[in-house]
Amino acid sequence: MKRSMVIGFALWGLTAVARAATPTEQMEGFLLQLEQQGVEPAVQAFFRPSPGAGVAMPQILMMQQQLKTVLPTLGSTSGFEKVREWSVAPSLTRLMYLGKYPQTPLIWSAYFYKSSDGQWWPARLDISTDLNKALDGLD
Numbered sequence: 001m002k003r004s005m006v007i008g009f010a011l012w013g014l015t016a017v018a019r020a021a022t023p024t025e026q027m028e029g030f031l032l033q034l035e036q037q038g039v040e041p042a043v044q045a046f047f048r049p050s051p052g053a054g055v056a057m058p059q060i061l062m063m064q065q066q067l068k069t070v071l072p073t074l075g076s077t078s079g080f081e082k083v084r085e086w087s088v089a090p091s092l093t094r095l096m097y098l099g100k101y102p103q104t105p106l107i108w109s110a111y112f113y114k115s116s117d118g119q120w121w122p123a124r125l126d127i128s129t130d131l132n133k134a135l136d137g138l139d
Contacts, residue, residue, distance in 0.1 A: 023093045023112035023120050024085065031080045031097060031108070039067045046122055063125070070127070074101040080108070083135075093120070096134075099127075107134035 021029070026046070034042040043064045083096040091114040099106035111124040128134040 021120070023095055023110070024082070026112070026120065026122060027095050027097065027108070027110050028080075028082075031099070035077055035079075039064055039071065043067065046125075067127075074099075074104060074106060074129075077101055083107075090114070092123075104129050105131065107131065109134065 030042055030046040033045060043060060047060045078100045080100060081098045083098050086094040088094050093112045095110045095112070097108040099108055107128045109126045110122060112120045113123040114120050
């Protein structure tokens with residue numbers, strides 16, 4: 001039985017990236033940077049904390065460490081594919097991507113919050129190798 005890996009981080013209102021990019025641009029930029037530069041630079045750029053958001057830093061560091069542990073066990077990625085984008089609410093969007101690895105797919109699920117100034121911020125990021133759980137409700 002294949003062991004399932006799930007990593008989730010709720011960072012609502014605690015993290016920010018100073019860019020006006022769409023959620024898709026931010027997520028695909030993160031995945032490309034992850035492939036090219038590795039975990040730490042990609043995670044730091046994606047979840048760059050806003051001033052006064054020190055509470056999120058332990059979660060960000062924990063995510064970096066878990067990704068540094070999990071991703072090497074999957075082998076080298078051969079890219080990613082966008083699975084779906086949901087508008088959960090006018091100010092909340094969910095994106096799902098498929099990470100392509102030699103032995104198993106990896107599902108990336110990200111939520112983005114649109115603040116009152118119109119900028120989209122990463123609010124949550126999950127990964128899972130359990131396709132049934134990750135794709136549950138995807139019709």
